[in-house]
Amino acid sequence: MVKRIYIREEYCMGCRLCEVHCLVQHSKTKNIIKAYKGEYPKPIPRIIVEEKGYVSFALQCRHCEDAPCLEACITGAMYRDKKTGAVLCDEDKCIGCWMCIMVCPFGVISRNIEGKKIASKCDLCVGEEVPVCVKNCPNEAIVCEEEK
Amino acid sequence: MRYVLIGNSAGGIAAIEAIRECDKKGEITVISDEPRIFVRGKPHINYSRPLISYLLGEKVTLDKMPYRGEDFYKDNRVELILNRKATKLNLKKKEVVLAGDRKLPFDKLLIAAGGMPVIPEIKGLNSGGVFTFTRLADARNIKNYIRTNKVKEAVVVGGGLIGLKATEALMELKIKVVIVELADRVLSATFDKKASSIIENALGRKGCELITNNTVVEIKGKNKRAEGVILKDGKKISASLVIVAVGVRPNIELVKNTPIKTNKGILVDAFLQTNIKDIYAAGDCCEAEDLLLEMKRPIAIWPAAVRQGKIAGFNMAGARKEYPGSFAMNSVELCGIPTISVGETYPEGKGYQVLECFDQKNSVYKKIVLKNNKVVGAIFVSDIERAGIYTGLIKDKVDAASFKEHLLKEDFGLISLPKEYRKHLVAGEVAVI
Amino acid sequence: MAKRPTPTEFIIERDEGKCIACQVCVRMCSNDAHSYDPETDTVTSDSTKCVGCHFCETICPTGAIIIKRNPSEFKLNANWSAQVIRNITKQAETSGVLLTGMGCDKPYPVYWDHIVLNASQVTNPSIDPLREPMELRTYIGRKPDRIELTAHSPQSTEKNKIPSAMDYRLLTKLSPQLKLETPILFSAMSYGSISLNACISLARAAKEIGTFYNTGEGGLHKDLYEYGAHTIVQVASGRFGVHREYLEAGAAIEIKIGQGAKPGIGGHLPGEKVSEEISQTRMIPVGTDALSPAPHHDIYSIEDLKQLIFALKEATRYSKPVGVKISAVHNVAPIASGIVRAGADFVAIDGLRGGTGAAPTVIRDNVGIPIELAIAAVDNRLREEGIRNQASLIAAGGIRSSSDVIKAIALGADAVYIGTAALVAMGCNLCQRCYTGKCNWGIATQDPYLTKRLNPDIGTRRLVNLLRAWSLEIKEMLGGMGINAIESLRGNREQLRGVGLSDTDLKLLGIKPAGEAW
Numbered sequence A: 001m002v003k004r005i006y007i008r009e010e011y012c013m014g015c016r017l018c019e020v021h022c023l024v025q026h027s028k029t030k031n032i033i034k035a036y037k038g039e040y041p042k043p044i045p046r047i048i049v050e051e052k053g054y055v056s057f058a059l060q061c062r063h064c065e066d067a068p069c070l071e072a073c074i075t076g077a078m079y080r081d082k083k084t085g086a087v088l089c090d091e092d093k094c095i096g097c098w099m100c101i102m103v104c105p106f107g108v109i110s111r112n113i114e115g116k117k118i119a120s121k122c123d124l125c126v127g128e129e130v131p132v133c134v135k136n137c138p139n140e141a142i143v144c145e146e147e148k
Numbered sequence B: 001m002r003y004v005l006i007g008n009s010a011g012g013i014a015a016i017e018a019i020r021e022c023d024k025k026g027e028i029t030v031i032s033d034e035p036r037i038f039v040r041g042k043p044h045i046n047y048s049r050p051l052i053s054y055l056l057g058e059k060v061t062l063d064k065m066p067y068r069g070e071d072f073y074k075d076n077r078v079e080l081i082l083n084r085k086a087t088k089l090n091l092k093k094k095e096v097v098l099a100g101d102r103k104l105p106f107d108k109l110l111i112a113a114g115g116m117p118v119i120p121e122i123k124g125l126n127s128g129g130v131f132t133f134t135r136l137a138d139a140r141n142i143k144n145y146i147r148t149n150k151v152k153e154a155v156v157v158g159g160g161l162i163g164l165k166a167t168e169a170l171m172e173l174k175i176k177v178v179i180v181e182l183a184d185r186v187l188s189a190t191f192d193k194k195a196s197s198i199i200e201n202a203l204g205r206k207g208c209e210l211i212t213n214n215t216v217v218e219i220k221g222k223n224k225r226a227e228g229v230i231l232k233d234g235k236k237i238s239a240s241l242v243i244v245a246v247g248v249r250p251n252i253e254l255v256k257n258t259p260i261k262t263n264k265g266i267l268v269d270a271f272l273q274t275n276i277k278d279i280y281a282a283g284d285c286c287e288a289e290d291l292l293l294e295m296k297r298p299i300a301i302w303p304a305a306v307r308q309g310k311i312a313g314f315n316m317a318g319a320r321k322e323y324p325g326s327f328a329m330n331s332v333e334l335c336g337i338p339t340i341s342v343g344e345t346y347p348e349g350k351g352y353q354v355l356e357c358f359d360q361k362n363s364v365y366k367k368i369v370l371k372n373n374k375v376v377g378a379i380f381v382s383d384i385e386r387a388g389i390y391t392g393l394i395k396d397k398v399d400a401a402s403f404k405e406h407l408l409k410e411d412f413g414l415i416s417l418p419k420e421y422r423k424h425l426v427a428g429e430v431a432v433i
Numbered sequence C: 001m002a003k004r005p006t007p008t009e010f011i012i013e014r015d016e017g018k019c020i021a022c023q024v025c026v027r028m029c030s031n032d033a034h035s036y037d038p039e040t041d042t043v044t045s046d047s048t049k050c051v052g053c054h055f056c057e058t059i060c061p062t063g064a065i066i067i068k069r070n071p072s073e074f075k076l077n078a079n080w081s082a083q084v085i086r087n088i089t090k091q092a093e094t095s096g097v098l099l100t101g102m103g104c105d106k107p108y109p110v111y112w113d114h115i116v117l118n119a120s121q122v123t124n125p126s127i128d129p130l131r132e133p134m135e136l137r138t139y140i141g142r143k144p145d146r147i148e149l150t151a152h153s154p155q156s157t158e159k160n161k162i163p164s165a166m167d168y169r170l171l172t173k174l175s176p177q178l179k180l181e182t183p184i185l186f187s188a189m190s191y192g193s194i195s196l197n198a199c200i201s202l203a204r205a206a207k208e209i210g211t212f213y214n215t216g217e218g219g220l221h222k223d224l225y226e227y228g229a230h231t232i233v234q235v236a237s238g239r240f241g242v243h244r245e246y247l248e249a250g251a252a253i254e255i256k257i258g259q260g261a262k263p264g265i266g267g268h269l270p271g272e273k274v275s276e277e278i279s280q281t282r283m284i285p286v287g288t289d290a291l292s293p294a295p296h297h298d299i300y301s302i303e304d305l306k307q308l309i310f311a312l313k314e315a316t317r318y319s320k321p322v323g324v325k326i327s328a329v330h331n332v333a334p335i336a337s338g339i340v341r342a343g344a345d346f347v348a349i350d351g352l353r354g355g356t357g358a359a360p361t362v363i364r365d366n367v368g369i370p371i372e373l374a375i376a377a378v379d380n381r382l383r384e385e386g387i388r389n390q391a392s393l394i395a396a397g398g399i400r401s402s403s404d405v406i407k408a409i410a411l412g413a414d415a416v417y418i419g420t421a422a423l424v425a426m427g428c429n430l431c432q433r434c435y436t437g438k439c440n441w442g443i444a445t446q447d448p449y450l451t452k453r454l455n456p457d458i459g460t461r462r463l464v465n466l467l468r469a470w471s472l473e474i475k476e477m478l479g480g481m482g483i484n485a486i487e488s489l490r491g492n493r494e495q496l497r498g499v500g501l502s503d504t505d506l507k508l509l510g511i512k513p514a515g516e517a518w
């Protein structure tokens, strides 16, 4: 089963709570206060909220069927999880060459350069029933559906 | 069905994956003339070519070199022949002849033999301490040479991607490097002057000397050890290591003297098939469609090799897939400055529009090239985060007239694109623009 | 002229230990009460800007914010309360009429809280609504004085067979009725005073529950036509957006004479709120003030009203109920009687505590009478005159819970309108700043930055939940009284008793004091 996150931009209010919770989810302590105030390297969110005028929406990796980042990755760090279909980055293997950033048409991979240089992207919150960005969006502006 | 693949790198491996998606049964044999690597007694059977500079610079250890894991061949039931060169093609009998005369019959053949370093005419090339830099073995040999000869100074001939990658690795090893480049700047194939100047300045700050508009005519050496080079203008530079990195060209050795058509590389059609039925080519050795220039030419980059290998694999296994074409692009981080260049980066001729912002002090540069209101090229230095969106616009040939003025803005994003296109991107539906 | 600072009404308390400077509050406060300082990487707040809507408090991911009433007290004075002093200060500053939103917040007695319900014990069995059928269905519209049936239908010629309901045919032609699955409707809130997303939420919830919402005086947005079968369209003094399709679209028509929050005065939607969409819906130019005059300029008597009622009935070929909404004033009973006699199929009465998007504070807080007394008076009067059946009575203005609903029905209403309760369900915290157009919850605003904050899927779900919950509670209370249909409770004041009410109050309400048996 593949999870897909759908964006409903007409209801995104630009609060960025999705970013906050994504960051916490990917922190070491998973404690919101420690994640923000006491962790090094500072965790970064894997979701991007774009804003222009009153329009805003949250965007994360689309886990493309024909994912360009998979083709571009020179180390083989970027891979598709066989079970979930998610496109994931093996941070151990990644060397921060940013080939994936060059080709992702959504611009949803960011450079995490505080520690070892790695490509940082949405992992669909491995292990969580519902991705935390979806769970914590107060206005259901991102919703998650499972595809068979 | 017997599939034979020559080449065990980006193109070959992508083809294995594609074939196995469609054909679980057929026999797959892969040949490579590169040896197995042993890491603490464990064999690794493939590696990522672009990582060799990281290996040389000790940023990556040998065990991190493999592109696909050990089980890859077993899981895909692939017979792997390593350390063996394919020497001849017998098209009539449909077989590949290997060094040592073993013959491999095939129903479908893929040639993914990659590229070969271009060797310029320089005197004294065999004086010892002179290397090209395209294979894992090169990295290991250079490393050994540096260790045994206590190298302190090196000359890198060629200021292209591979030359600079080698330079960076050598500088990591505390070796003083002089780059000699024939053009007026580094990375002249993909960068414009401004972008090059940022990298040149950064190299200078790190103590690397750059000599442009010049080249090496002779290498002096003694006892299998280089001592220095002589430039076209007569200038002498002392160095005990010389790396020659003036370019790569398609490896077409195997198809010479066969009816398979070549230009610079092996010519293929939209299905990656050569002019001979059942024989395909992919990766650095072939010449496929350039989406932007609308002509065939070699594009020697990893993503193109993977895409081509994959499409060739599908077609070999009977699933008809068309190759949409690729275009030049690269992402290189040099001296800690990330850069990305895509498509036509320094257009010549009429009908182009260039948007740019340049902040030399902070090493930030952004340039967008448009033609008929479509983005056809881009350069990003330092601020690369959302570069892929531009690559997407180039690939999809999106009319940018309505959002042109946003292209350079710091907060440029999908939100700057027309709502319809944005929705199409996000929903993944067929574009209606 | 120097501006004298008035003490702030609220204090924004930020727990620095918990604040992670994520700036969610900064982005979300439409009053700009929070700001971020990148130099120190901290968020600070300006309490003077806070209106007490609690949006930031709700949305802060660490719970670092608490909004408190400013504890700074004036010298205690029973006459000159802090609010009085603030109001005078403000008017001394601005020389303007004080504006406000929502319903009257003065501590007039709330009679609901002095009325208690009955329950069965021993002598008459109570009913379990989860096991036995319980009817909340309510019909709004004129009921005939008597009905005629065919004696026996031709089929049932067999001898000795006991005739069933199917064997009879109704001869009387019934007036058009609105069918409600629960005796609760959403009261008039115009598109303009509230956002389109709020309207959509109300419309969808009405459809899902099987009841009605009311367009108010703002016309019908094109996206709302699909909910026509669950819409009551209003015709008010400004006649905004009233045209043939509008009248045809609704299931019923309501002529608005008055509103509980501002009896005797008209409405005013400031030009800034008249956006493109609103201008199209209301049929007025973009950016012009939408002024509803205090009276309908063609209604100066019951006879005039009768003309309008029948004009509307005529225009819609007598296919839907036409009602009249008035505010509860001293003479509410005779006025309601006149309205019924003028041919209205229902009368909606809006009490003193009825809400509004904008009204002068002085009117809201001082004009009109509580709805409880109005229901009793009107029900009595119509019964006395023998015309109670000719129209349904919908009570509105400050209905806060299922118990208020059931008490209103026992007092004599057929159904109730809820407005404020519906807004609260959608998020409103009654900060009473609806008139500023800066509603943080996306309800009382047309600002596109804010309206998107109300996702109609969520709004609908919450409204549906509320009505389901109230309906269940009503069934529980009915069952407790041993009654299995809301019909049987209507005007059944014997089920009510007053607690702590004066003899006069009890007389007006027509209920006995607690402690007195049947």
Ligand SMILES: Cc1cc2nc3c(=O)[nH]c(=O)nc-3n(C[C@H](O)[C@H](O)[C@H](O)COP(=O)(O)OP(=O)(O)OC[C@H]3O[C@@H](n4cnc5c(N)ncnc54)[C@H](O)[C@@H]3O)c2cc1C
Residues within 6 Å of the ligand: A074, A097, A099, B006, B007, B008, B009, B010, B011, B012, B031, B032, B033, B034, B049, B050, B051, B052, B053, B084, B085, B086, B087, B112, B113, B114, B115, B133, B134, B135, B162, B165, B251, B254, B282, B283, B284, B285, B300, B301, B302, B303, B305, B330, B331, B332
């Ligand atoms: C130092 C360096 C850095 C690079 N960095 C980047 C980068 O950052 N980004 C990027 O996009 N690209 C980069 N490239 C280019 C990239 O590595 C190539 O585009 C890619 O490897 C091409 O893959 P391929 O499968 O076509 O061929 P290759 O990787 O060249 O592999 C060819 C294969 O064929 C086999 N072979 C060849 N001839 C024979 C024969 N006769 N018999 C048997 N086997 C044979 C070889 O053993 C090998 O397995 C870099 C290249 C180098 C050398």
Ligand code: SF4
Residues within 6 Å of the ligand: A011, A012, A013, A014, A015, A016, A017, A018, A019, A049, A056, A057, A058, A136, A137, A138, A139, A140, A141, A142
């Ligand atoms: S949490 Fe939801 S509403 Fe807030 S920014 Fe993210 S997607 Fe938008």
Ligand code: SF4
Residues within 6 Å of the ligand: A060, A061, A062, A063, A064, A067, A068, A069, A070, A087, A103, A104, A105, A106, A107, A108, A109, A121
């Ligand atoms: S990172 Fe980008 S290219 Fe890769 S799967 Fe996600 S959206 Fe697609």
Ligand code: SF4
Residues within 6 Å of the ligand: A072, A073, A074, A075, A076, A077, A078, A089, A093, A094, A095, A096, A097, A098, A099, A100, A101, A118, A119
């Ligand atoms: S940055 Fe990491 S994941 Fe991205 S292409 Fe390079 S190695 Fe692969």
Ligand code: SF4
Residues within 6 Å of the ligand: A021, A022, A025, A045, A046, A047, A060, A061, A121, A122, A123, A124, A125, A131, A132, A133, A134
């Ligand atoms: S799914 Fe998880 S990892 Fe992906 S953006 Fe949402 S919170 Fe982040």
